[in-house]
Amino acid sequence: MIGLDVGSTTAKKVSIEDGEIKYKITGTHNWKDLVTGIGGNEIISTGYFRNSVPHRASVTEITAAIYGVRHYFPDADVIVDIGGQDTKIIDVKKNNFTINDKCSAGTGAFLEFVANYFKIELKEMGSFHSRAKRIPAINNTCGVFALSEMISQLVAGYTREEVIAGMHYAFARRISFMIPEAQKLVLIGGTVKNKGMLSALENILQKEVLVPDEPQIVNALGALKYYC
Amino acid sequence: MKSIQNYKLTVNNWCLVQKKIAITALVPPELIFACRGEPFDVNNIIPGSKKYPRNKLCAWTAIWQEMLSKREIDIDFLIVVAGGDCHNALVDGQKVAMSGIPTHFFFYPFDGDPDYLESQLYKLSDFLGNVGSPEKPGQIRELKKLGQKIDKKRADGKISAGDAFRIMISFSDLMGDLDKFKKVISSTEERKIDMGNRVALIGVPPIFHDFHDVAQALGLAVVFDELPFEFIRHSGNDIPGIARDYCNYTFARPLDFRIKFLQEELEKRKVDGVIHYTQFACHHMLEDEIMRLKLDYPMLTIQGDLPGNTPEQIKLRLEAFRELLERS
Ligand code: SF4
DSSP: OEEEEEOSSEEEEEEEETTEEEEEEEEGGGHHHHTTTOOGGGEEEESTTTTTSOOSEEOOHHHHHHHHHHHHOTTOOEEEEEOSSOEEEEETTTTEEEEEOSOGGGSHHHHHHHHHHTTOOGGGHHHHHHTOSSOOOOOOSOHHHHHHHHHHHHHTTOOHHHHHHHHHHHHHHHHHHHOOOOSSEEEESGGGGOHHHHHHHHHHHTSOOBOOSSGGGHHHHHHHHHHO | OOOGGGEEEOSSSEEESSOEEEESSOOOHHHHHHTTOEEEEGGGGSTTOOOOOSSOSSHHHHHHHHHHHTTOSOOSEEEEEEETTOHHHHHHHHHHHHTTOOEEEEEOOTTOOHHHHHHHHHHHHHHHTOOSOTTHHHHHHHHHHHHHHHHHHHHTTSSOHHHHHHHHHGGGTGGGOHHHHHHHHHTOOOOOOOOBEEEEEEESOOSBTTHHHHHHHTTEEEEEEHHHHHHHHOOOSSHHHHHHHHTTOGGGSOHHHHHHHHHHHHHHTTOSEEEEEEETTOGGGGGHHHHHHHSOSOEEEEEEOSOBSOOHHHHHHHHHHHHHHHHO
16 A cells, blocks of 8 residues: 655655655655556545546545654644645644645745755755844745845845845744644745744744654655554 | 616605616615515626626626616616625716716715614605505515415425525515515415524625535525525504514624524524625624634634636635534
8 A cells, every 4th residue: 555645746655664654755646657557446535636546545645744744743733834835834733724825925836936046056045044144124924025026135245145044044934823722833845944934933933843854755654644 | 778768757755657676685675665676686687697897896896787777778867786785886986977877875874863764764765756556565574474384384394495595585676576476476386395403694695696505415404594584574554554664684794693683583493504795895804703712602704706607615614614614
């Protein structure tokens, strides 16, 4: 049996072999490569395309995240899943969730745009951030305004590193408004590999934020755990 | 627009031979029919509309404003429910008035004062040409009893939530024709409904035309529709009677009044969870945190913007909500 998470940008497969978690990640449109030789009857699907791929059972990303995070942090009380197109906040203790997919300011797409603007890789953003000496204030309410402000701050003399750090803070502040009180806050999704964003969020929330080793595969694992 | 020749003058009032009266929200249909008007709820056409309104906050008001101003809906008069309801409607209603459609602004009392509502109803009756068919409110009362039966049957799993909703929401204007509406009600098919999780739908009605059916298919049976329930709940045989009953129209009253009513109703209907529908750029969104605080049920808040099918993002939330209810 495998857990298959086909999301808006990537597809992930997880299986548990002899108690060990095995996984594979590819682009959304190559999801078939992950399941060669595996029948629909052996697939528990989740993610945006959960109902478009063959499956024995399907489960939403919200439930999958709860089961997946539980594997790493059994007493997590709030989960924040920052995806490419949306951000989901799951209050595990209160059994409640909210999804932001209206405003790009709180989704992975926002940081992707910043990386594109500077013609750098997303994964480089963290090291740029770490070299910043100052952090410019950037409007945090609207993605579009934040991006034009980013350019103004460059004009005002801030370095690329500093503006990137400023954008991480703008992003993190936006996310922080959506997060309820939590003892144990866990972040998942591809975006949380960005250390700059993570440190901005920890600074704003004034608390440690937990991240599983492989934050991207949590939902695929969760789908599997939900069923098995 | 009908020309002035279409109206005939009675002793001291304009009495309309045939008049189609558009309403923007709940205006006691008892009075409109009694004044020989044919009510038409402009919201009827919104969920099926493919319009992308130009100057928009809430799509409900923006679409009817545009269509009325451009005469794409054939009506004679407009009644805008302004006080105690919607400020977007108040502004968009004035735009329609400026385009030349005779428009009346109707105000509900925030404090529920029946004397105030009575005076509003008299003004409305003047605007409509006064009561000419005093038997209509009694007939409407009988129809509303049928509506209440429909509501009960769907809560008992004998009528689908979608069918019940379509009937109940139509009580704002009773399709402009009591006989026709009665036939539609009696043709409602009874069948055994797999109830799954029982949910209440609060807030303004969703702008998606298939919402109830989609929710049902995803395992969420809507057993309470807040606003449509108001449409079948109030009646009255004459202006003072209508005023006494409609002054408790919960949407126009303070939140604690509305919440107390909701608490009782949700308890009666044994709901497992609550879906709070909100509309983009609608002030009712501000009520969400209070609803969450005061209503002790798992709650899902969703927001719609433009009309059409229930979007995938909303379906994901509904599906996740069902999973959540099944976990709790
Ligand atoms: S949804 Fe809100 S803003 Fe729109 S018409 Fe209704 S009350 Fe007014």
